[in-house]
Amino acid sequence: MQNTLKSYIPEQAIPKIIDLLDHDNLTVKIKRERKTRHGDYKRLPNGKHQITVNSNLNTYRFLITLIHEIAHFEAYNNFGRLIKPHGKEWKHTFQHLMLPFLNPKIFPSELLPLLAKHFKNPKASSDTDEKLAFALKQFDEPNDKTYIFEVPFGNTFKLYNGRVFKKGHKRVKRFECIEIKTGRVYLFNPNAEVELLNDVNE
Template structure:
């Protein structure tokens, strides 16, 4: 398992990540990219804990996602299945599990202050933290995607499902976007990845 982990997460995090997997008896499955999520946790009918993580993630995002999902497992085990999936119990668990990884041997120096800020109150997805998401994106392979906040007002973009939108005004955090074919307005997180139609 450590040889597999070495392909997906920073070298200095492999031993600690493997210990988490072993301690929690996790069946880790690395899967093809899913557009809607980076990973997920399921307790199987046979009682086994299965965590899936997208193979396409860069090594820093992969590690954060893996620990995020193990935090779900640990929080549900410790506090019961009735807690909110991303509630206070999960946040505290995620913070504690992530703390040993927040060091310069694991993450580049430019990410550490952003991670420290993010983990004061971790969100359901690191993607909802615009500064952290943008910083993590620089470690992704080159692609033709842009974030919504990079699309100019009135600019058109395409989603992974082929639907075309026109970017509108920014509300407090999210952007109003008009679906061109239906005229319906949707709200998008600022760092949703889309294809800019120039």
């Protein structure tokens, strides 16, 4: 596992991660990209526990996701099966596990203030933290995707599944977008990545 992880997380983080994963009944699997999640944790029918993380994440996103899922395992072990998945027990565990990693030997200096703020009250997904999510994406491999907040008002864009939308006004945090085919209104995170289309549907 140590050799595998070297390709996915910052080198300075490896010893600490190996210590956290030192459980006989916990396994980590690296998966191909899943559009709806970065990773997950589940208790298997045989009583063992499994964590999965997407292989396409940049090293910093991968590390945060891995610790996020380890926190589920630790919270389950320490507080039992009846806790809420992202309740106070998980939040406290995630904060405790993440703290030793929040240093400039592991994360770039520009990420540390955003991470420190985020971990005062970690959310179920770091994608909901607009500033942190945008900062983390700067370390992704270049692609031809556009963020929702960059799409001009009234322009159309396409999702990975082929659905086409027209961008509308911003609510408090998210953008209203109308699906062209159905006319239904959906709310989009500003950092959602989409394919900008040249034509504008009136």
